[in-house]
Amino acid sequence: MSKGILSGMRVIEASAFVAAPLGGMTLAQMGADVIRIDPLGGGLDHRRWPVTADNTSLFWCGLNKSKRSVALDLASAEGRELAMALITAPGEDAGLFLTNFPPRGWLDHDKLRARREDLIQLTVQGDRHGGSAVDYTINSRVGIPYITGDERGAATNEAVNHVLPAWDLITGQMVAVGLLAAERHRLKTGQGQHVKLALEDVALAAVSHLGLIAEAQLGQQRERHGNELFGAFGRDFKTADGERVIVVGLTLKQWQALCDAMGLNEAVSALGERLGLDLNLEGDRFRARKELGAMVEGWMARHTYVEVAASLTKQGACWGRYQTLAELVTQDEACSVANPMFGLIDQPGAGKYLAAGLPLNFSGLERVPVGVAPTLGQHTAEVLSEILGITQAQYGGMVDRGLAAR
Template sequence: MAILNGMRVVEGSAFVAIPLAGMTLAQMGADVIRFDRLEGGLDARRWPVAPNGRSLFWAGLNKGKRSVAVDMKSPEGRELITRIVTAPGEDAGLFLTNLRVRGWMDYETLSRHRADLVMLTLTGDRHGRAAVDYTVNPSLGFPDATGPEGSTDPVAHVLPAWDCIAGNMAVAGLLAAERARLRTGRGQQVEIALKDVAAAMLGNLGILGETELTGQSRPKAGNALYGAYGQDFVCACGRRVMVVGLTQRQWRGLLDVTGTAEEMDALGRRLGRDLSQEGERWHARHEITAILEPWFAARKVADFADAFDKAGVAWSVFRDFRTAMEEDPDLSTENPLFTRIDQPGIGELLTPQSPFAFSAARRADPAPAPQLGQHTEEVLADVAGLSSGEIGRLFDKGVVGGPVPAA
């Protein structure tokens, strides 16, 4: 039995963070019901897409959910969503959204129908303005600290980091409010802003303090690891590796395998720096790299891979996505995280289940994402409590819809 079996969460969402939050809960066993417009939500055709045009983005972030398609412009459609969100049940009345609509899909309105409603809302910024990762990052300074040393062009990151972090914080916020409800019987509204997630991490990682106290912005450092030693090297086989000497064990392992301990000791004496300290290694990074570069340039990855692993060196080969799938068994069914499932409308895909492994609960196999409207009829019956006649009338009027074929 999955750890959240019996919990019901309703999701009205788009983009990354809230769909990720709903999927995370679904993969731990919660019954997550997603509602969308009849023609599909904002993510229905979002890239990346399969060769037939089906959205791999949708398939990836909606695994294991139930899907309801509703005409949200109609009063009947809005009433249906309200009934689904506020349906009775001790483990129900939990709502995730980043599509808040004042006067309808907001906490004040919905809690009139269920006083113990727990509703988590993600906004772009604390003022309610729109924001996504690609606007938050530039506004807070990260692209200006990213890129080759000495360059001036900002570099935006391809990973939507704040969306990913906000999605998992949304899970934590919803479960915390649900736990409070179990203890007190009271529901509540939980709000989180994407930009605040990023701003908080600026403070948590010490970047704000560093900037405030030094009066300087962190400079670009290429692939170097800020504040310690980490650098990329090109090997004799043409492959590039990343090597990190963050901890003392990692640093000593790197020196032992490369046979450069005496040179590093001499370098430290010459520079007046104790290279056993990670911050001192940062200041001496260019000189350290000059010593190590010839060693890597004279060797293929296969020549040192086993020795690095045995010595506890933190390192990796640089790969693109395709090469990673071809070479790394962690991106295959050798890793218990993954299995192959049939995603309707797309075909068989390598698919992750939840990364959590609970000792007292089974980690369930991943379920495919639903087709749009696949569960409309069953949700109207078992959650909204409608009769078959009422459901048929709603389908006939076009208030709700069933599965929509690919365009």
């Protein structure tokens, strides 16, 4: 069995939905022993859509691969005591706790730190004050829905939401980074700490890094541009047989490849002279995007998808085909076991399907095979015995009292 780069590390997780479970799973797929604690019957996200016909959450299974599951009666004092004991159990590579629940009660950092002084706790928050927020409410605040969608939407001030929880996904990766950074600090100093990570701050940082905040402060109003790439040339087009592709001319090399593939060099040169623009510059390509788009549209309309693909690929152009999720999983080699990141798993409650492992490929280690998500409470007896020394007889008594999963 391959061992991941974080083999030996133990992380206790109490979480729900995307960011925190994703952070925990990222560590688990690198080999850490990530133990998720849930209440009996499952937490807030245990039945989150999409679900199978028998109500198994593919969402929950997807974000909890390679973890171990402990289910306890967290409404009882004894159940909370067991959870706190797991979080603060001794061990040089233990004492790491991840949650996105409010840090109070048994999740309170000061209470936990009183049991283990070098505890590292990372708490994912909605906003920096600890208020409630989710990806979609944060997205509405940072202005993205007002620069997304068809340019005609600006007239009605229409907001356009999106289906990808971008801030959750970034936060999940920062969870892993934050825990590893704090653990490195502890190795050097012996000190634990409480790390707080606000979804709101992650989104604000991202739009700042992309220049959007500076742009607004300097008085430039970002407009909607539909499917057109801002600041360069790129958008979707239909081929003669109705396939849809995207072409991107962001760099000069990419732009030259597109022109060569479509035989547009002379026409583009003439257009630049007519408009007084240097179309070798990405900004000028954006200014001339309507005229350039009409040229590309005409070329696409005269060629089938096979012809388009052959010509663009031959010239090394930057392009892609639009496909549905169904087409992705049935026709795209990248989304198959031909890609070593993927594996076929037999997920309890859901069946056999393709699942992704860790995108990182470490040259010094073999890839860790993709693991399944546990069933709720699957490892309760095992974990309590291994970490807290609870015997089989003691565990049987817990089950009889309704304290732990059977």
